[in-house]
Amino acid sequence: MVDLHRALLRVRMTEETLAGRYPEQEMRTPTHFGTGQEAVSVGVCSALGEGDMVYTHHRSHNAYIARGGSVYELAAELYGRADGCSLGRGGSVHLTARDKGFMVSSAILAETVATAVGTALAFAMDGKSNVAACFFGEGTLDEGAFYEAINFASIRKLPVVFACENNLYATESPLSVRQAEGSDLCERVRAFKITSERVDGNDVAAVYDAALCGVEQARTGCGPVFLECMTYRWREHVGPMMDHDAGRSYRSKAEFDAWVARDPVQRSAARLVEQGLATAAEVEGWAVQTRAEVEASVERARHASWPKAETLFENA
Numbered sequence: 001m002v003d004l005h006r007a008l009l010r011v012r013m014t015e016e017t018l019a020g021r022y023p024e025q026e027m028r029t030p031t032h033f034g035t036g037q038e039a040v041s042v043g044v045c046s047a048l049g050e051g052d053m054v055y056t057h058h059r060s061h062n063a064y065i066a067r068g069g070s071v072y073e074l075a076a077e078l079y080g081r082a083d084g085c086s087l088g089r090g091g092s093v094h095l096t097a098r099d100k101g102f103m104v105s106s107a108i109l110a111e112t113v114a115t116a117v118g119t120a121l122a123f124a125m126d127g128k129s130n131v132a133a134c135f136f137g138e139g140t141l142d143e144g145a146f147y148e149a150i151n152f153a154s155i156r157k158l159p160v161v162f163a164c165e166n167n168l169y170a171t172e173s174p175l176s177v178r179q180a181e182g183s184d185l186c187e188r189v190r191a192f193k194i195t196s197e198r199v200d201g202n203d204v205a206a207v208y209d210a211a212l213c214g215v216e217q218a219r220t221g222c223g224p225v226f227l228e229c230m231t232y233r234w235r236e237h238v239g240p241m242m243d244h245d246a247g248r249s250y251r252s253k254a255e256f257d258a259w260v261a262r263d264p265v266q267r268s269a270a271r272l273v274e275q276g277l278a279t280a281a282e283v284e285g286w287a288v289q290t291r292a293e294v295e296a297s298v299e300r301a302r303h304a305s306w307p308k309a310e311t312l313f314e315n316a
C-alpha cells in the first residue's frame with residue numbers, strides 16, 4: 001500500500017508540476033494531462049512484472065511514469081531537448097521507455113490496442129510468459145479497430161490486459177451522445193468472450209487487485225482481460241487549464257466537484273493513516289519530498305541541450 005501510494009504521488013506531482021509550468025510557453029507540444037486518473041496507471045502497472053510491455057494513448061504521462069519512466073526524460077521530451085525519451089522530437093503523445101517495459105504512446109485512438117495485441121501474439125509465438133497491457137480512454141470503444149483487435153486477442157487467447165480509463169468524456173462529448181442509451185462497455189466486450197470487470201478507477205487498491213487477477217489470467221494462457229476503470233479527468237481535454245476557469249460548461253461544476261472529492265491520492269493517503277500503515281506526517285513528508293524531486297528534474301530538463309540540427313534526419 002505504501003509503494004502504491006508513493007507511485008501515485010510520483011505521477012500526481014509530475015503532472016501537476018508540468019501543468020504548472022506549461023503556461024510559460026516553453027513546452028511546445030500539445031499535452032493531455034492525466035491529473036485525477038493516476039490510480040488506473042499505478043494500479044495496473046504495479047501488477048505487471050519485468051518483461052511485460054505497456055502501451056498507452058494520448059493521455060500518456062501517467063502510464064509512462066507508473067511504469068518507471070524517468071521524470072527528467074519526460075520533461076526533456078516536452079521541452080524538445082535531446083535528452084527527451086524520444087530525443088525531443090516526439091512530444092507528449094509519443095513517449096517511449098522500452099528498457100523499462102513501456103513501448104510507446106500514440107494519439108491515434110485504438111492504434112496501440114492493435115499493437116499491444118501484436119506484442120501479445122509475439123510473446124505467445126515465442127513461448128514467453130510475458131503480458132502486454134494497454135491503456136486507452138473509453139473513446140477508443142467508438143473505433144472499429146478496437147473490435148478487430150480484441151476479437152483476434154480473444155480467438156487466440158492472447159496474454160493482454162485491456163485497461164480502459166473511462167473518464168466519461170471524449171474531448172467534450174459525454175458518453176450519452178456517443179453510445180445508445182443503456183450501453184454497458186463491459187457487456188459489449190463480453191460479447192467477444194473476454195473477461196470484463198468494472199472497477200473503481202479512483203481506488204488504487206481496487207485497480208491493483210483487479211489487475212493482479214487479470215494479469216495472472218492473461219499470463220497463464222486463459223485469455224485477455226478487459227478492465228473498465230471508472231475515473232475522471234480534472235484538467236481540460238488538452239492543455240493545463242481547468243475547464244471552469246476557461247469558461248467551458250460541457251461538464252457541470254457539481255459533477256467535477258464530486259469527482260475531485262474522490263481524489264485517488266487523498267483516498268490512498270487517508271487509508272494508509274486509517275490502517276496504521278503510515279502516520280499523517282510520513283504521508284505529508286513523502287509528498288513534499290516527491291514534489292521537490294520532480295521539480296528539480298523538470299528544472300534540469302528545461303536547461304538541457306537542444307538536439308543538434310545535423311541530427312534532424314536521423315531516426316526517420
Ligand SMILES: Cc1ncc(C[n+]2csc(CCOP(=O)(O)OP(=O)(O)O)c2C)c(N)n1
Binds near residue numbers: 139165171237
Ligand atoms: C482515430 C482517431 N480519431 C479521432 C481522434 C481525435 N481525438 C483525439 S483525443 C479524442 C478523444 C479521446 O477520448 P477518450 O478515448 O475517451 O480519451 P480521453 O481523452 O478521455 O482520455 C479524439 C476523438 C484521434 N486521435 N484518433
Ligand SMILES: [Mg+2]
Binds near residue numbers: 166168171
Ligand atoms: Mg474519455
